[in-house]
Amino acid sequence: MNKKIAVILGDGIGPEVTQQSIKVLDAVAKQYGHEFHYTECLMGADAIDKTGNPLPDETIEVCLNSDAILFGAIGHPKYDNDPNAKVRPEQGLLKLRKSLQLFANIRPVITYPSLQHLSPLKAKQLEEVDFIIFRELTGGIYFGKKETNEEKTYAFDECSYSREEIERVSHLAFQYAQKRRKKLTLVDKANVLETSRLWRKVVQELAPQYSDVTVDFLFVDNAAMQIIVNPKQFDVVLTENMFGDIISDEASVISGSLGLLPSASVGNGSALFEPIHGSYPQAAGKDIANPLGSILSAAMLLDHFGLNKEAQVVREGVEWTINNKFVTKDIDPVNFYFTSTIGDLIADFVSNKIPGDINQANIELRKSTII
Ligand code: IPM
Ligand code: MN
DSSP, X not given: OEEEXXXXXXXXXXXXXXXXXXXXXHHHHHHHTOEEEEEEOXXXXXXXXXXXXXXXXXXXXXXXXXXXXXXXXXXXXXXXXXXXXXXXXXXXXXXHXXXXXXXXXXXXXXXXXXXXXXXXXXXXXXXXXXXEEEEEOSSGGGTSOEEEOTTSSOEEEOOOOOHHHHHHHHHHHHHHHHHTTSEEEEEXXXXXXXXXXXXXXXXXXXXXXGTTSEEEEEEHHHHHHHHHHOGGGOSEEEEXXXXXXXXXXXXXXXXXXXGGOEEEEEOSSOXXXXXXXXXXXXXXXXXXXXXXXXXXXXXXXXXHTTOHHHHHHXXXXXXXXXXXXXXXXXXXXXXXXXXXXXXXXXXXXXXXXXXXXXXXXXXXXXXXXXX
């Protein structure tokens, strides 16, 4: 298979985690006889520094001409605390999602038994947790009209949804549910918001087309609580843009580290793959960030290409590192390995060099010395 992949390294730890995914994808290509051609492009604070624009036209062009996009992270503290900043890194990502019509963001949440001790939840609540959040990504309050008056005493953000916007992401979520445990939960705030009432109506109307799927409805405040109290009840969670942003960060910590969760953003044509974590500027350039969210996003990219066997091997590689305690600092602050070492190990796993050829002494050299 011959594929073109646009690579947006982005800000903070984006470059170093994405480099590990490329390492792993290169190992996949070599091992299974594929060719992946990468084109790097700019977005975010990095793009503002270099071009003044968080999303140069050239980036949109490259992404439109690629089979998939691999993206690192976005954001820089110098913009976070400046409410007057006119240009922000995040505008790049939002514009890219809109330009490519990436209307569904898919965020799988699973747990790893060997990381249970890191989860804020008790072991019993973690058993059998396996759900997917479907977040609508190109509508709602993120993209509504927004304004602040001149005196800066009043501001508003409008939240709107059309039936069509709700339908397309809902169809996808229903189809995923059919392939899984056949349960779909719509998360909304239909007791207060008109947009939520429209979501409920549309989902209720679509449900008969997927009669094998059980549908239930939860208000977002209740859902936020249920994710902590009883996360195993969920299979496919469908929700609008901002609720999805919030509950997916909440759900991510269940697994033990925000650094573990991947995501795919899909639309009619292009698809973008990125870890759900942010740019973690304090760790940038230190080779300590967890690359697993990015590497698992690369596995989702392989699935998107129909390379399911290859995706599975990458996931097994990730599990192998976790189970053998080859983990980054977020998981083990004392005996940790570097970002690049984890990438090397998973690439070696894909290349079948583990465990036979593993050179423990070399790996130990790349381990932290702070013991
Ligand atoms: C995410 C991020 C983005 C979002 C930001 C960076 C604009 O938090 O992908 O979840 O809010 O969608
Ligand atoms: Mn977010």
